[in-house]
Amino acid sequence: MIYVIKIGGNIIDNPDNLKSFLGHFAAIKGHKVLIHGGGKLATQLAEKLHIPQQMVHGRRVTDSQTLDIITMVYAGLINKNIVADLSALGCTSLGVCGADADLILAEKRPVKEVDYGYVGDIKHVRDKTLFEWLTQGISPVISPVSHDGQGQLLNTNADTIASVVATALSAYGSVSLIYCFEKMGVLLDVHDDTSVIPALNEESIEKLRNEGLIHSGMLPKLDNAIQTVKNGVESVIIGHANALPDIILGKSGTKISQQ
Amino acid sequence: MIYVIKIGGNIIDNPDNLKSFLGHFAAIKGHKVLIHGGGKLATQLAEKLHIPQQMVHGRRVTDSQTLDIITMVYAGLINKNIVADLSALGCTSLGVCGADADLILAEKRPVKEVDYGYVGDIKHVRDKTLFEWLTQGISPVISPVSHDGQGQLLNTNADTIASVVATALSAYGSVSLIYCFEKMGVLLDVHDDTSVIPALNEESIEKLRNEGLIHSGMLPKLDNAIQTVKNGVESVIIGHANALPDIILGKSGTKISQQ
Numbered sequence: 001m002i003y004v005i006k007i008g009g010n011i012i013d014n015p016d017n018l019k020s021f022l023g024h025f026a027a028i029k030g031h032k033v034l035i036h037g038g039g040k041l042a043t044q045l046a047e048k049l050h051i052p053q054q055m056v057h058g059r060r061v062t063d064s065q066t067l068d069i070i071t072m073v074y075a076g077l078i079n080k081n082i083v084a085d086l087s088a089l090g091c092t093s094l095g096v097c098g099a100d101a102d103l104i105l106a107e108k109r110p111v112k113e114v115d116y117g118y119v120g121d122i123k124h125v126r127d128k129t130l131f132e133w134l135t136q137g138i139s140p141v142i143s144p145v146s147h148d149g150q151g152q153l154l155n156t157n158a159d160t161i162a163s164v165v166a167t168a169l170s171a172y173g174s175v176s177l178i179y180c181f182e183k184m185g186v187l188l189d190v191h192d193d194t195s196v197i198p199a200l201n202e203e204s205i206e207k208l209r210n211e212g213l214i215h216s217g218m219l220p221k222l223d224n225a226i227q228t229v230k231n232g233v234e235s236v237i238i239g240h241a242n243a244l245p246d247i248i249l250g251k252s253g254t255k256i257s258q259q
Numbered sequence: 260m261i262y263v264i265k266i267g268g269n270i271i272d273n274p275d276n277l278k279s280f281l282g283h284f285a286a287i288k289g290h291k292v293l294i295h296g297g298g299k300l301a302t303q304l305a306e307k308l309h310i311p312q313q314m315v316h317g318r319r320v321t322d323s324q325t326l327d328i329i330t331m332v333y334a335g336l337i338n339k340n341i342v343a344d345l346s347a348l349g350c351t352s353l354g355v356c357g358a359d360a361d362l363i364l365a366e367k368r369p370v371k372e373v374d375y376g377y378v379g380d381i382k383h384v385r386d387k388t389l390f391e392w393l394t395q396g397i398s399p400v401i402s403p404v405s406h407d408g409q410g411q412l413l414n415t416n417a418d419t420i421a422s423v424v425a426t427a428l429s430a431y432g433s434v435s436l437i438y439c440f441e442k443m444g445v446l447l448d449v450h451d452d453t454s455v456i457p458a459l460n461e462e463s464i465e466k467l468r469n470e471g472l473i474h475s476g477m478l479p480k481l482d483n484a485i486q487t488v489k490n491g492v493e494s495v496i497i498g499h500a501n502a503l504p505d506i507i508l509g510k511s512g513t514k515i516s517q518q
Contacts, residue, residue: 049307068336076335077327080404080412084358088410094360099343101353101397129395136391138360145339151347153339 001234002031002134002169003248005178006162009039011241012078021180022082024244026089031134031173033165034093034141036082037158042066042073062117062155070155071097075143082141093139098122098146099153101129104161106146106154120146120154122161127168159221163228170232177233178253179221180241185254186222190215200256202226225256260493261290261393261428262507264437265421268298270500271337280439281341283503285348290393290432292424293352293400295341296417301325301332321376321414329414330356334402341400352398357381357405358412360388363420365405365413379405379413381420386427418480422487429491436492437512438480439500444513445481449474459515461485484515 005025011017025034042060046053046069054061062070079095086093098104098120106120133140142165144158159179166177185196200208205222208214214222225236239246239253246252264284270276284293301319305312305328313320321329338354345352357363357379365379392399401424403417418438425436444455459467464481467473473481484495498505498512505511 071339072331072335074335075339076331076333080330080334080356080358083356084406084412085410087358087361087406087408092361094355095358096353097339097342099339099346099354102346102351129397132395136388138388147343147346149346151344153343 002033002173002175003028003178004033004035004162004166004169004175005180005244006035006037006158007180007241008037008158010182011180012036012039013041017241018082019085021241021244022085023089024241026086026091027245028248032139033130033134033169034082034139035144035158035162035165036074036078036141037144038070038074038078041078042069045069045073056114056116059116059119059157060155061115062119064118067118067153067155071145071153075145079141079143086139086141091139092137093141094133095141095143097143097153098156098161102126102147102149103129103142104146104156104164105149106156107148108152108154118152118154120148120156122146122156122164125164125168127165127171130165130169131172159224163224163233166233166236167228167231170234174234175232177225177228177236178244178247179236179238180244181238182240184240184243184252185238186214186218188213196252197254200254201259205256222256229256229258261292261432261434262287262437263292263294263421263425263428263434264439264503265294265296265417266439266500267296267417269441270439271295271298272300276500277341278344280500280503281344282348283500285345285350286504287507291398292389292393292428293341293398294403294417294421294424295333295337295400296403297329297333297337300337301328304328304332315373315375318375318378318416319414320374321378323377326377326412326414330404330412334404338400338402345398345400350398351396352400353392354400354402356402356412357415357420361385361406361408362388362401363405363415363423364408365415366407367411367413377411377413379407379415381405381415381423384423384427386424386430389424389428390431418483422483422492425492425495426487426490429493433493434491436484436487436495437503437506438495438497439503440497441499443499443502443511444497445473445477447472455511456513459513460518461489464515481515488515488517
């Protein structure tokens with residue numbers, strides 16, 4: 001099994017959470033890839049440097065100065081500290097962005113209603129290189145920056161990178177894509193943390209959607225998960241970062257698969 | 260031949276110089292490694308963030324906040340933009356710091372007269388991984404940050420990294436280590452750019468030293484170069500970044516070798 005695991009700001013912004021998560025990640029046997037988002041550090045640095053930040057539909061509008069901040073914070077500070085921490089845990093990892101080894105080729109998002117600036121939509125993943133590293137015992141740690149192949153770095157959504165990388169790696173074996181977030185899984189009752197739905201597929205998601213039982217914020221994640229398993233990833237699991245060992249054992253989180 | 264090439268601030272700080280240099284680097288046939296220093300960007304960012312910087316004997320005292328700046332600027336901003344630019348030039352490269360794939364293990368410099376803070380002295384280079392990448396057609400681009408294997412990143416001198424990496428790679432073939440700087444080579448008369456000494460060895464350096472003919476700032480570089488060729492690197496060449504194609508052809512720069 002190849003594990004592709006994505007963590008976001010709620011883990012990265014909290015040193016204790018991150019440390020705990022990285023311990024669990026390092027302990028996973030076999031092939032594993034970590035994809036990390038950004039968190040609050042980029043926004044904080046932008047504030048200190050008086051570079052105004054604009055969010056549209058939850059996405060950061062990325063002008064040239066903001067791209068520099070993202071490259072510094074995501075591809076530099078966060079990425080390299082994760083790599084150093086994993087090394088101390090006995091896990092040899094390689095911190096990359098999508099420009100490294102031409103891993104993730106993207107195109108600058110076309111301007112429609114919104115000009116998101118230097119934001120990338122992924123066109124291609126160089127999966128062969130990623131898999132070679134895995135076979136060499138190296139776990140790639142990917143920051144959410146890609147490039148256009150013409151010298152331009154591009155801010156790129158980490159959830160999307162995780163999905164595309166998982167799909168590309170499914171050419172080499174079974175892939176489990178794990179999205180770590182702040183809940184134990186998809187909840188039937190958003191106010192009840194014990195109401196985790198253990199397994200979902202396209203049919204059951206459709207049923208819950210029609211009954212209005214899925215929280216609206218969760219719907220895009222589930223639609224993406226279904227698309228990802230249709231594209232060849234064995235399962236997509238949504239669960240709590242602290243529960244990673246149980247997620248790996250199939251005892252925690254919500255597992256979305258074809259069946 | 261494996262080329263290990265080091266560039267410093269005088270190239271990195273000038274976009275035109277950097278662009279021109281990267282074009283020459285990309286055009287080199289065969290195995291090549293690029294090691295880059297920092298330049299003024301880290302100092303400028305520190306100023307904007309009101310983090311006072313202290314230099315002792317030309318070295319940056321690196322407290323925790325300064326280490327974050329260095330990690331952001333060197334391992335993030337500079338490193339990833341070089342990689343994206345090289346890709347656009349048809350050169351697949353991989354931007355790393357010494358923590359990546361455990362490439363460069365160092366120890367925090369012991370405190371003697373000066374406490375340099377989070378500054379690393381190199382203990383070991385994982386040359387096998389570097390050479391594997393070279394054989395895969397990937398040119399490593401190394402930023403001057405190493406780690407101690409216990410989770411701590413360390414600011415590390417780029418000239419030293421270049422020398423240690425070149426020495427380690429000499430186990431796999433002939434290595435030429437090229438230090439690019441702002442002069443055409445070692446000058447017999449520091450005011451006359453045409454007075455480049457084409458070739459030096461231990462004996463001739465000793466002779467020039469005794470005659471007081473070598474500029475004092477150049478002596479440590481030459482002593483390091485002699486040590487590096489004694490350690491197995493075929494030649495160390497000191498020359499101008501703009502002259503890289505001629506340096507490769509043996510037509511420019513000062514070549515330091517055993518004979």
